[in-house]
Amino acid sequence: MEWSLSLLLNHPEVLKKAQAEIEYQVGHERLVDESDMTQLPYLQSIIKETLRMYPLAPLLLPHLAASECMVGGFHIPAGTTLFVNAWAIQNDPNVWEEPERFKPERFEEEEEQGTRNGLRLMPFGSGRRGCPGEGLAMRVVGLVLGSLIQCFYWERPTIEKVDMTKGTGFNLARAQPLLAKCRSHPAVFDSL
Numbered sequence: 001m002e003w004s005l006s007l008l009l010n011h012p013e014v015l016k017k018a019q020a021e022i023e024y025q026v027g028h029e030r031l032v033d034e035s036d037m038t039q040l041p042y043l044q045s046i047i048k049e050t051l052r053m054y055p056l057a058p059l060l061l062p063h064l065a066a067s068e069c070m071v072g073g074f075h076i077p078a079g080t081t082l083f084v085n086a087w088a089i090q091n092d093p094n095v096w097e098e099p100e101r102f103k104p105e106r107f108e109e110e111e112e113q114g115t116r117n118g119l120r121l122m123p124f125g126s127g128r129r130g131c132p133g134e135g136l137a138m139r140v141v142g143l144v145l146g147s148l149i150q151c152f153y154w155e156r157p158t159i160e161k162v163d164m165t166k167g168t169g170f171n172l173a174r175a176q177p178l179l180a181k182c183r184s185h186p187a188v189f190d191s192l
């Protein structure tokens with residue numbers, strides 16, 4: 001959530017597009033709810049793009065090789081602990097065009113072209129030990145972020161861009177907490 005908001009504050013044109021999508025699909029007579037999520041593809045693309053650039057668990061969880069195997073030409077003995085560097089894959093210029101650019105539209109283009117993300121995007125891991133909470137997480141994050149966009153106007157506290165320095169640790173958090181200015185949207189004031 002914090003990374004999404006930080007990126008939106010630094011890219012007001014993306015924020016405007018997300019506001020327009022919510023205004024068109026939901027309006028201001030009622031608050032965004034869970035059933036709207038399938039009708040808000042741009043909002044979902046913002047979340048995917050945030051998780052691509054700033055995966056919550058950049059190395060996923062440690063995995064243990066139950067039996068010996070080969071990975072990318074390397075022999076892995078049974079019992080080895082393996083880490084998958086999801087951050088490196090998701091930010092690899094050989095895999096993604098301009099990976100350093102925040103561009104939610106890339107997911108819309110892929111959708112149109114019918115190209116799947118496959119193992120290029122795996123903020124929730126993949127396979128049998130992938131995150132069982134993925135569906136729930138995408139809905140809840142969409143609902144919260146969508147509500148924040150619908151109900152408030154967001155701005156940076158100063159003209160300087162939000163500092164995107166990453167903190168250290170197993171989870172990818174911001175180095176400093178995000179500071180932002182907001183005021184409520186007059187049309188949804190009664191619904192709050």
Ligand code: HEM
Pocket residue numbers: 056057060061062123124125126128129130131132133134136137138141
């Ligand atoms: C944005 C939110 C979330 C992210 C980014 C996330 C990410 C992940 C990742 C990367 C893994 C490790 C997958 C692997 O190593 O292959 C994982 C595992 C797991 N997650 Fe999540 N998760 C999220 C939310 C949730 C929620 C809401 C739940 C429960 C309701 C949940 C439950 C679990 C469990 C139980 C595992 C361990 C699965 C196993 O080892 O078999 N997660 N998650």
